[in-house]
Amino acid sequence: MNETPDIHDDFSALSKKFADYFGAAPLFAVRSPGRVNLIGEHTDYNGGPVLPFAINLATFFSVGENNERCLKIFSEATGESLSYGLEKTPHETATTLSKILKGSLTLTGYIGPGLNIYADSNLPIGAGLSSSASFIVGMIRCLLTAQKKELSHDELAVMAQKIEHEFLGVHCGIMDQVAICSGKKGAAILLETGKMEKTFLEVPGNIEFAVIDSLSRRSLATSDYNQRGKECLEACKYLGVEHLASLTMDELNSATLKIAPDTLWLKRARHVVSECERVYQVAEHLKAGDFIALGKAISASHQSLRNLFSVSTPLINTLVASAESYPDCYGARIMGAGFGGCILAVLAKGAAAEFQEYFHQRLEQLNMSPLPFYVVKPSAGVSVWRFK
Numbered sequence: 001m002n003e004t005p006d007i008h009d010d011f012s013a014l015s016k017k018f019a020d021y022f023g024a025a026p027l028f029a030v031r032s033p034g035r036v037n038l039i040g041e042h043t044d045y046n047g048g049p050v051l052p053f054a055i056n057l058a059t060f061f062s063v064g065e066n067n068e069r070c071l072k073i074f075s076e077a078t079g080e081s082l083s084y085g086l087e088k089t090p091h092e093t094a095t096t097l098s099k100i101l102k103g104s105l106t107l108t109g110y111i112g113p114g115l116n117i118y119a120d121s122n123l124p125i126g127a128g129l130s131s132s133a134s135f136i137v138g139m140i141r142c143l144l145t146a147q148k149k150e151l152s153h154d155e156l157a158v159m160a161q162k163i164e165h166e167f168l169g170v171h172c173g174i175m176d177q178v179a180i181c182s183g184k185k186g187a188a189i190l191l192e193t194g195k196m197e198k199t200f201l202e203v204p205g206n207i208e209f210a211v212i213d214s215l216s217r218r219s220l221a222t223s224d225y226n227q228r229g230k231e232c233l234e235a236c237k238y239l240g241v242e243h244l245a246s247l248t249m250d251e252l253n254s255a256t257l258k259i260a261p262d263t264l265w266l267k268r269a270r271h272v273v274s275e276c277e278r279v280y281q282v283a284e285h286l287k288a289g290d291f292i293a294l295g296k297a298i299s300a301s302h303q304s305l306r307n308l309f310s311v312s313t314p315l316i317n318t319l320v321a322s323a324e325s326y327p328d329c330y331g332a333r334i335m336g337a338g339f340g341g342c343i344l345a346v347l348a349k350g351a352a353a354e355f356q357e358y359f360h361q362r363l364e365q366l367n368m369s370p371l372p373f374y375v376v377k378p379s380a381g382v383s384v385w386r387f388k
């Protein structure tokens with residue numbers, strides 16, 4: 001089985017990579033995890049609840065100072081290196097990295113020392129595990145630490161979301177950033193985005209989570225993600241509400257008696273309203289340890305994302321069906337924004353290794369190549385590690 005690294009991963013290897021690249025030792029490292037969302041997809045920008053957790057895969061930054069009044073960064077994932085003069089207004093090129101740097105320097109109002117940063121990651125990029133939010137939160141944390149500044153978890157999350165909105169053009173909700181900033185080992189976060197209220201729910205040791213990366217990619221900014229947001233707003237306009245999450249299913253049904261069921265905005269609204277209800281159900285099932293009911297809700301979420309919200313793909317549907325055909329899989333679904341990316345499978349305790357083998361054989365039977373497989377665990381949120 002693939003080894004999925006755990007925290008606190010190998011900071012000495014990170015330190016060595018930094019030293020090889022910059023020729024000096026780093027001062028500190030930042031670990032910024034990815035996230036899995038148990039349930040509550042496309043509900044966060046509709047004022048609804050979500051149930052994510054930070055995971056044991058992360059972006060790592062090792063950071064040292066330089067005397068050149070500039071910020072130099074190397075990203076191992078993309079092979080990109082950039083250098084910024086800190087005296088000037090941050091500039092940007094067309095790359096995502098430069099936009100993130102410009103956003104982070106601007107919003108933190110960075111006036112600290114020159115910095116060398118080596119960014120490394122064991123988080124698959126663009127797979128629906130929030131690699132982008134993980135990078136942004138980590139980058140902000142680096143700049144704050146270098147300036148000896150602190151922000152609360154929620155302030156950090158909101159700043160990272162602002163960078164997505166204003167510098168990357170992705171009108172995302174707040175789920176990813178909150179999970180990454182506030183994650184706790186062994187717990188999922190029931191986040192009610194309307195009130196920004198968090199309840200930590202213990203994830204019992206007798207379920208396991210596997211993530212399978214379909215390797216199909218579609219970037220959020222160019223995908224239909226923003227379009228879904230617009231369709232939800234259109235639904236709000238017809239229904240006379242500010243947020244779709246403020247409606248119950250009964251209210252939605254009675255308000256739309258005369259509307260054709262295949263009307264686009266109504267389908268989107270039906271997904272959001274039913275998904276919000278499923279989040280609360282799954283939270284209860286988690287507390288009660290009722291994994292069969294939990295799995296059914298996970299699979300129902302997939303059907304809704306596929307049929308009503310139209311964010312799944314034929315490949316993903318095949319992967320979900322393959323996962324669900326395994327006897328010890330409680331439920332599976334597409335995860336994250338969709339349009340490709342990865343699936344989440346909820347498994348009985350101890351089943352992950354056998355499930356991986358089973359899944360591999362299913363792919364062979366379907367004449368498909370093996371796909372990256374990760375066992376993920378609820379882990380701590382963003383953290384700073386000081387080298388001695």
Ligand code: GLA
Pocket residue numbers: 040041042043044045130172173174175176336337338
């Ligand atoms: C992306 C966004 C989140 C959320 C999910 C879909 O991960 O960043 O805010 O909307 O998609 O649930």
